[in-house]
Amino acid sequence: MADVQAKLQALSEEFTKLQQELQEAVQSRQKLEAQKQENLGVQKEFSKLKDDETIYKLIGPVLLKQDRVEAESTVKGRLEFIEKEISRLESHIKETQGKMDKKKSEIIQIQASAQAGAAPQAAKA
Numbered sequence: 001m002a003d004v005q006a007k008l009q010a011l012s013e014e015f016t017k018l019q020q021e022l023q024e025a026v027q028s029r030q031k032l033e034a035q036k037q038e039n040l041g042v043q044k045e046f047s048k049l050k051d052d053e054t055i056y057k058l059i060g061p062v063l064l065k066q067d068r069v070e071a072e073s074t075v076k077g078r079l080e081f082i083e084k085e086i087s088r089l090e091s092h093i094k095e096t097q098g099k100m101d102k103k104k105s106e107i108i109q110i111q112a113s114a115q116a117g118a119a120p121q122a123a124k125a
Helices: 002-048 068-124
Strands: 055-059 062-066
Touching: 002 068, 055 068, 062 068
Parallel strands: none
Antiparallel strands: 055 062
16 A cells, blocks of 8 residues: 555656646746747837838947848847747647646556555455
8 A cells, every 4th residue: 555655656746747847838938929929029110110210229228220131130030939949849838748647647547546446445344
């Protein structure tokens, strides 16, 4: 019986660890989604600009003039990077959820077998 308890404890700890990992991945994905929306807003603003308008970039406390093509390519590059990171995190989230489902079913099986084993012993007493 103590062996079953130890196994249940270990599985429970693994399940908790997976839950924490999943929560961190979801939070990271949410941050990336916010960054994506910000960059999409910047890209939308670029499309509203006239050709002769100047773009400035904030670097620390200083505004520096920036080339329009460079600014647009920087935002486009950021968006591509963010999209790749989001898809990587989504696959990690699915993988973690699958692992959690396996652990959960293992826990349920062990609990069911322990209860089934305990029922005949209780009847004998």
